[in-house]
Amino acid sequence: MTNENTPAVQKCAALARLQVEPEQVERLAEDFDRILDAFRGLTELDVSGVKPMTGALDLQDIVRADEPRPSLERERLLAPAPKVEDGFFAVPKTVDGDA
Amino acid sequence: MTRVISKQSGQTWFPVIGLEVHCQLRTRTKLFCGCANEFGAEPNTQVCPVCSGQPGALPVMNSRALELALRAAVALDCDVAPWSKFDRKNYFYCDLPKGYQISQFDRPYCTGGGIELASGKRIALTRIHLEDDAGKAIHDRGPDTLVDLNRAGIPLIESVTEPDLTNADEAFEYLTRLKEIFQYIGASDCDMEKGSLRCDVNISVRLEGEELRTKVELKNLNSFRNVKAAIDYEIQRQIEAWENPDETAHPVQETRLYDTNRGVTRTMRAKEDAHDYRYFPDPDLPELHVSAEQLERIRRELPELPAARRARYAEQFELSEYDASVLASEREVADYFELAVRGSGRAKETANWITNELLSARNERGPETKLEELGVSAEALAEMIELIAAGTLSKSAGRKVLAAMIETGKRAGVLVVELGLEQVQDTGQLEEWCRAALVGQDKAIADIRDGQQKAIGALIGQVMKASAGKADPAKAREILLRFVQEHG
Numbered sequence: 001m002t003n004e005n006t007p008a009v010q011k012c013a014a015l016a017r018l019q020v021e022p023e024q025v026e027r028l029a030e031d032f033d034r035i036l037d038a039f040r041g042l043t044e045l046d047v048s049g050v051k052p053m054t055g056a057l058d059l060q061d062i063v064r065a066d067e068p069r070p071s072l073e074r075e076r077l078l079a080p081a082p083k084v085e086d087g088f089f090a091v092p093k094t095v096d097g098d099a
Numbered sequence: 100m101t102r103v104i105s106k107q108s109g110q111t112w113f114p115v116i117g118l119e120v121h122c123q124l125r126t127r128t129k130l131f132c133g134c135a136n137e138f139g140a141e142p143n144t145q146v147c148p149v150c151s152g153q154p155g156a157l158p159v160m161n162s163r164a165l166e167l168a169l170r171a172a173v174a175l176d177c178d179v180a181p182w183s184k185f186d187r188k189n190y191f192y193c194d195l196p197k198g199y200q201i202s203q204f205d206r207p208y209c210t211g212g213g214i215e216l217a218s219g220k221r222i223a224l225t226r227i228h229l230e231d232d233a234g235k236a237i238h239d240r241g242p243d244t245l246v247d248l249n250r251a252g253i254p255l256i257e258s259v260t261e262p263d264l265t266n267a268d269e270a271f272e273y274l275t276r277l278k279e280i281f282q283y284i285g286a287s288d289c290d291m292e293k294g295s296l297r298c299d300v301n302i303s304v305r306l307e308g309e310e311l312r313t314k315v316e317l318k319n320l321n322s323f324r325n326v327k328a329a330i331d332y333e334i335q336r337q338i339e340a341w342e343n344p345d346e347t348a349h350p351v352q353e354t355r356l357y358d359t360n361r362g363v364t365r366t367m368r369a370k371e372d373a374h375d376y377r378y379f380p381d382p383d384l385p386e387l388h389v390s391a392e393q394l395e396r397i398r399r400e401l402p403e404l405p406a407a408r409r410a411r412y413a414e415q416f417e418l419s420e421y422d423a424s425v426l427a428s429e430r431e432v433a434d435y436f437e438l439a440v441r442g443s444g445r446a447k448e449t450a451n452w453i454t455n456e457l458l459s460a461r462n463e464r465g466p467e468t469k470l471e472e473l474g475v476s477a478e479a480l481a482e483m484i485e486l487i488a489a490g491t492l493s494k495s496a497g498r499k500v501l502a503a504m505i506e507t508g509k510r511a512g513v514l515v516v517e518l519g520l521e522q523v524q525d526t527g528q529l530e531e532w533c534r535a536a537l538v539g540q541d542k543a544i545a546d547i548r549d550g551q552q553k554a555i556g557a558l559i560g561q562v563m564k565a566s567a568g569k570a571d572p573a574k575a576r577e578i579l580l581r582f583v584q585e586h587g
């Protein structure tokens with residue numbers, strides 16, 4: 001584990017809730033190198049005077065009227081869930097918060 | 100600037116407080132899909148592929164949500180950005196099916212603005228932004244956490260203040276004003292019990308001349324009263340913690356939950372990376388543009404706001420600050436009052452009847468009751484006030500008539516006759532009641548002769564009682580005074 005990106009890989013995996021095996025970390029860190037290099041190239045471009053881009057689509061102000069449309073049948077919504085209780089998704093108890 | 104003197108050390112501390120308030124917008128549908136925005140439905144019945152984060156589902160902005168958000172911005176005097184955009188705020192939690200919240204990060208739809216408190220102090224807003232709500236996770240029913248996604252995707256505006264507040268009372272007043280305004284303009288119900296208004300508090304304390312110290316975030320505040328109590332508690336807790344010679348006991352940057360039962364705040368156990376949200380522009384949602392014309396129309400259509408009405412009531416109708424404040428704080432009540440004054444031409448009397456009688460009758464029926472549900476129209480109230488002004492009805496009989504109006508929905512003119520409450524103007528009858536009231540009242544009579552006008556009140560009360568409220572108190576007073584002078 002000599003790659004300087006190793007901690008970044010581990011952090012990304014933790015944030016994405018991905019389990020990454022130690023032998024995968026090395027390979028991913030090398031991928032990170034190439035990806036980050038590509039972006040470093042972008043930062044070197046002179047973009048003064050270029051309007052910032054907020055999206056790839058040449059669209060703006062797409063809105064809809066505030067009119068209700070049918071929701072999903074609850075059975076269909078809940079069907080793929082590993083566990084259901086009383087019409088709720090049932091998930092392992094989370095510790096933080098009692099919102 | 101509020102100072103808090105430490106009980107242990109005598110040092111002077113200054114609290115620094117900012118509020119983040121989430122309000123659900125009163126739309127019919129969610130922010131990015133057509134599912135109903137309605138409270139109280141069966142769990143998971145108002146959910147579709149968009150708001151449950153199914154692959155390939157695309158969000159489309161609700162135009163009404165934008166309209167209401169802009170009303171809020173204009174009402175709070177914010178600077179609306181000519182364009183804004185949506186960003187993804189990424190985190191994992193069971194109530195967030197998409198894995199991210201759609202929010203606004205570096206380009207909120209408005210910045211600035213603020214609310215003025217009664218003292219004249221202005222609480223500045225940093226910004227307001229649009230975002231979608233998360234679902235609801237219930238932790239106290241059995242071994243699992245239960246998730247209802249009906250709330251996921253409901254439109255929210257989050258308003259963030261500058262750290263301008265210095266005590267719990269200011270926070271309470273700010274929240275009260277904000278709620279009034281949002282309700283007035285129809286932007287939000289602001290009902291904390293239903294979760295349509297939620298408030299987080301950022302709070303720290305510092306010594307004179309110091310920079311800001313470590314701030315703590317307070318959550319789980321489910322009423323304005325709790326916000327107040329939590330702030331008061333937390334100020335004391337932080338002062339004690341800073342004054343502890345053991346540095347490890349000093350306040351740390353954290354989120355604390357308010358425990359309503361024990362009246363204390365306690366550390367919320369959270370993962371360290373919880374705040375690494377990795378914002379980036381949402382590629383599914385295009386930019387949002389707001390034109391000057393659109394803003395001008397919204398400004399024009401905005402109702403007169405509570406602060407302006409309060410000032411106008413005090414000025415134009417010469418109402419007390421209290422009455423003006425009570426009447427103006429709800430739009431329905433304010434509109435009702437103005438309509439009734441137009442009918443009766445008597446602002447002070449109208450204000451008294453509404454604040455003393457109608458609002459208490461309404462509150463007795465429960466907090467959700469609307470004034471309208473009492474069944475007394477503003478015109479009907481005006482008629483009753485006119486009957487009193489004309490001397491047909493005494494004030495105390497008026498109270499009975501009003502109660503009967505609420506009960507039966509009949510007009511005052513009809514009820515006066517039905518209940519036999521027409522004020523007695525007949526001098527012979529009045530004299531009889533007055534004579535009876537004076538029997539055995541030698542002490543009172545002597546007091547009145549000594550110039551103690553107060554004593555007459557009790558005697559008038561006797562007359563009113565004997566006449567079942569039908570005597571004209573002004574005439575009774577005249578007659579009583581005459582009798583007292585003639586007496587003995």
Ligand SMILES: [Zn+2]
Pocket residue numbers: 071129132133134145146147148149150151252
């Ligand atoms: Zn939906």
